[in-house]
Amino acid sequence: MALEQVHFLDMPRSEAVEARIQGRVDQLSRFCADILKCEVWVASPHGHHRKGELYGVRVRLTVPGEEIDIDMQPEEADVYVAIREAFDAARRKLEDYERRRRGEVKAHPRAEGDRTRRRQIPARGERT
Numbered sequence: 001m002a003l004e005q006v007h008f009l010d011m012p013r014s015e016a017v018e019a020r021i022q023g024r025v026d027q028l029s030r031f032c033a034d035i036l037k038c039e040v041w042v043a044s045p046h047g048h049h050r051k052g053e054l055y056g057v058r059v060r061l062t063v064p065g066e067e068i069d070i071d072m073q074p075e076e077a078d079v080y081v082a083i084r085e086a087f088d089a090a091r092r093k094l095e096d097y098e099r100r101r102r103g104e105v106k107a108h109p110r111a112e113g114d115r116t117r118r119r120q121i122p123a124r125g126e127r128t
Contacts (some may be wrong), residue, residue: 009043017042017079024087028061037062042083045074055079057086061072061094068093 004025006018025038041058056074060067070089076082099105 004037005039007041008040009041009045011042011044016081020080020083022101028087028091028094031091032063032098035061035068035094036064040078043074044079053077055082057082059086059090061090062086063094063097066097074109 002042006021008014008017019030021040021042025040028038029035038061039060039082043058044053045056051064054074055078057070057072059070068090070086070093072082072086072089074082076085096105
């Protein structure tokens with residue numbers, strides 16, 4: 001991985017949270033070795049007096065030809081659960097990117113003249 005940045009918004013910087021994020025980024029690099037850049041924002045917005053402090057995580061992965069962006073809204077009261085859910089979503093999107101890059105995703109015909117997937121019905125005079 002070339003570059004990793006962790007940003008903390010409306011909360012103090014934490015070594016333990018950074019270590020957890022680093023571990024999750026290392027796991028992502030197993031799925032795709034072509035990750036050029038990874039930026040992570042951990043936010044604890046104010047104003048949730050009935051639900052307590054909620055944490056939101058945003059992950060932006062830069063890969064050749066594409067940027068993968070995951071923005072998890074503040075729903076979790078535990079920052080580690082929010083990190084896990086965001087990186088699980090990032091892993092799924094990264095796996096989809098790898099499938100597209102390798103050509104494993106089927107391209108369904110959408111052109112008007114392409115009849116390869118349509119059932120061929122013989123004309124009335126040719127039916128038996």
